[in-house]
Amino acid sequence: MGIPVTFTPFDPLEFKNAKISDAALGALKREIGNILSSYVGWYDPFCELIQNALDALEARVALENSAGSSDNYEPRLSIIIDLKDNALTISDNGIGLDKDKFEQFLAPNFSFKTGNTRGHKGVGATYVAYGFNYMRVSTKVPGYEASGRIVGAKNWVKANSSGGNPKVEPDASPLADNTFNDFDRGVSITVRFDDETHPKRLDWIQAKTAEKWAKILTIKTGLGSIRKDEKIKVEVVVKGDKETTKFSLPGTSYLWLHQSPCKKSSVKEVFKAQDDLYKKFGPGRKMPDKYSNLDFLYENWTSNELLDLLGTSLDAEEKSIIERHTPTVSVEFGYTAKLWSKFNESLELRANYRVLNAGIQLAANNMPQGETISIPLTRNIGRQNQLHFLIHFENYSPDMGRKGFHRELTDFARSVSRQISENHLAKLRYLLKANTGVAPDLVREMKISDWKKDMLTHEDSQPLVLKSEHFFLPTERVSITSAPTREQDVIALFHQLIAGGVVRGISVMSTNERFTYDGLFKVAFDLAPNIYVYDEQKNPLGVPEDTAIALNGKVTEPRVLEYKFSLDGLVEDLENQDKNIKDIDLCVVWDVGTTYTERYGITSLLIPENSDQRQFHGVTHVLSDIETGAKHCDLIVLKDLIDFLNAPAETAVIQRERFE
Numbered sequence: 001m002g003i004p005v006t007f008t009p010f011d012p013l014e015f016k017n018a019k020i021s022d023a024a025l026g027a028l029k030r031e032i033g034n035i036l037s038s039y040v041g042w043y044d045p046f047c048e049l050i051q052n053a054l055d056a057l058e059a060r061v062a063l064e065n066s067a068g069s070s071d072n073y074e075p076r077l078s079i080i081i082d083l084k085d086n087a088l089t090i091s092d093n094g095i096g097l098d099k100d101k102f103e104q105f106l107a108p109n110f111s112f113k114t115g116n117t118r119g120h121k122g123v124g125a126t127y128v129a130y131g132f133n134y135m136r137v138s139t140k141v142p143g144y145e146a147s148g149r150i151v152g153a154k155n156w157v158k159a160n161s162s163g164g165n166p167k168v169e170p171d172a173s174p175l176a177d178n179t180f181n182d183f184d185r186g187v188s189i190t191v192r193f194d195d196e197t198h199p200k201r202l203d204w205i206q207a208k209t210a211e212k213w214a215k216i217l218t219i220k221t222g223l224g225s226i227r228k229d230e231k232i233k234v235e236v237v238v239k240g241d242k243e244t245t246k247f248s249l250p251g252t253s254y255l256w257l258h259q260s261p262c263k264k265s266s267v268k269e270v271f272k273a274q275d276d277l278y279k280k281f282g283p284g285r286k287m288p289d290k291y292s293n294l295d296f297l298y299e300n301w302t303s304n305e306l307l308d309l310l311g312t313s314l315d316a317e318e319k320s321i322i323e324r325h326t327p328t329v330s331v332e333f334g335y336t337a338k339l340w341s342k343f344n345e346s347l348e349l350r351a352n353y354r355v356l357n358a359g360i361q362l363a364a365n366n367m368p369q370g371e372t373i374s375i376p377l378t379r380n381i382g383r384q385n386q387l388h389f390l391i392h393f394e395n396y397s398p399d400m401g402r403k404g405f406h407r408e409l410t411d412f413a414r415s416v417s418r419q420i421s422e423n424h425l426a427k428l429r430y431l432l433k434a435n436t437g438v439a440p441d442l443v444r445e446m447k448i449s450d451w452k453k454d455m456l457t458h459e460d461s462q463p464l465v466l467k468s469e470h471f472f473l474p475t476e477r478v479s480i481t482s483a484p485t486r487e488q489d490v491i492a493l494f495h496q497l498i499a500g501g502v503v504r505g506i507s508v509m510s511t512n513e514r515f516t517y518d519g520l521f522k523v524a525f526d527l528a529p530n531i532y533v534y535d536e537q538k539n540p541l542g543v544p545e546d547t548a549i550a551l552n553g554k555v556t557e558p559r560v561l562e563y564k565f566s567l568d569g570l571v572e573d574l575e576n577q578d579k580n581i582k583d584i585d586l587c588v589v590w591d592v593g594t595t596y597t598e599r600y601g602i603t604s605l606l607i608p609e610n611s612d613q614r615q616f617h618g619v620t621h622v623l624s625d626i627e628t629g630a631k632h633c634d635l636i637v638l639k640d641l642i643d644f645l646n647a648p649a650e651t652a653v654i655q656r657e658r659f660e
Helices: 022-037 044-067 099-104 124-130 153-158 178-182 210-220 267-281 303-313 316-325 338-346 381-386 407-423 425-431 438-461 487-499 545-550 567-575 608-613 638-646 648-659
Strands: 076-082 087-092 134-141 144-151 186-192 233-239 244-249 264-266 296-301 328-334 359-364 387-393 506-511 519-523 559-566 586-591 600-604 621-625 631-637
Touching: 022 124, 022 153, 044 076, 044 087, 044 124, 044 186, 044 210, 076 178, 076 210, 099 144, 124 153, 210 233, 210 244, 264 267, 267 296, 267 425, 296 303, 296 425, 303 316, 303 328, 303 407, 316 407, 328 407, 328 425, 359 407, 381 387, 381 567, 387 407, 407 425, 438 506, 438 519, 487 506, 487 559, 487 586, 487 638, 559 567, 567 586, 586 638, 600 608, 600 648, 631 638, 638 648
Parallel strands: 076 233, 264 296, 359 387, 559 586, 586 631
Antiparallel strands: 076 087, 087 186, 134 144, 134 186, 233 244, 296 328, 328 387, 506 519, 519 559, 600 621, 621 631
16 A cells, blocks of 8 residues: 655755755765765665664654653554565654655755764765665655655766756555554655665575564664663564565664573672672682573673773773763673574574674664674683673764774773773683583594594504613703793603603603694603602602502503693683683693683692692692682693702792792
8 A cells, every 4th residue: 555645756955955056966966975985884774774763763752752642652663674676674653754854854964863863963864865776765744644766866876977866756656564554653764775785685694584684683783772672662574585574573672692591690790699608608618509600691881880890990081981971881701602603603694694793892872883893802812702792882973874983982992891801700700611511522522532542553553662772861951942932842842851851751642733632642650660759859740659659560541632832822722612621631831821810720739748649740730620629630830840940949939829
């Protein structure tokens, strides 16, 4: 059903210039061209039409409130994505356009909006009208209805010749959205895409159902409103070649992964629980199970809470931004980066196409805008893929179109997200899940088992033997003359310490570039027991005599060996789910770094009274669970080992101060 024709064709440009000269027309076309060139995002048409519709709904709510009739009004938004006809229709039962506004709103840089609306720059309608070669707009208000279309406007802007200006002509044909017939007032706009538009094809991303499109638009447009509004009823319809699907949203709100069924907790709740436990039981009390093995930690801070949280770490410019734009900061911290990958995979979009990413999503005037930017972490770099921030600024709109936020605001967002991540969220990392579950563990363990079997076969078929009474004579020094600066140096130094007899009983089976872990080793007690027995002066890296005797002549099965320059590197691999602490038996590093303290504890075996805990020769430390104290793996920290051998008493003091 169409809408009655109630107007004569009009040129939207005449509103700005009663008489258009060739020079003025050229300037206008350049002005429109500049507006169009600023819209570079794939979702810009959706953003503009949806934000205009939401603004109209908010204006209608204000009108009904003033009239005392709000109880009888239900805001409604209809979105039709016609993949077959390559068209997009957005309809609302908002405030609508009266006759004057209907003839004026397409003029460049003309806007009826106030500073409280989402866009309020007055360029969006121009983009919709002249950024496409087909646009239809229908309006209803008390006492006035009209429906018109403008055709060929995009081609006209691109053409060098002046030609006839595109006009809005009456259109009484059936509407693309039958829902609009049921609205008492409002606006319905349809645009069609072609080879001259961006995007060219709505089916390019290969989203085929209304539910998937609804999720996408909740991430990319004003449907993902920062302040949740459950009063607006949204219906998304997707028309495909074979079927039409519908999906309803109970309001507008940003899409968070932690809102799906999962185990989660708010950051403020966790900190309160920690404080309560400390007050009641003192330090070291384990958190209740409800806070362990979480899928997500999440939180939202107001601008005042942000000032309290970050305090003196904020500089003068950042405090000024908080005062001017009252930003709110929301975050979700997932146990693995794969949570975002799985969400994107669930949408079944074109290959390697991602809609939702970890990082920082900037927002202004109640809607997300632009693409995510990275969190500039200075440690645990991989964790930036486990965090999603939403930082919303009031009283601000990005530059024309989607070109982005001013540098001072992006710098603010990066700084605040980094400080919250490193100074606050990092302390709670131990509450998140450590691995992905039983089935993946079993698969991983079987692969490791097969690897060990392969290397045992290789060892049997191609043994490497070098024996002579003239070789391996002690030189009482190492040939590496400077401290390691990278992982390769650590490997070289460690192997020389083994060959020189500083570390005894470790047989390296292989190093590996293709498998998850660096190599395999065996622990051998195949020489005389006294070679391995601890002696404070002669053999300070040894094991207790009982251990050496009990294991005399024994050689273990293959074990997993990891090399890192710093233990920080291993912690990062574990947090990114690239490696699993259950698999690793020994990690050789130059130093222990600092990030282990968030989740792990370290016991130093370089303290004389702890030496009886050493299970095989050369082990310097043990990595354990910070909560339970359960052992994870052995460590050989080369820097501490060398310091200890050169100055055992002094190093033992330092070790006590650092690890006890």
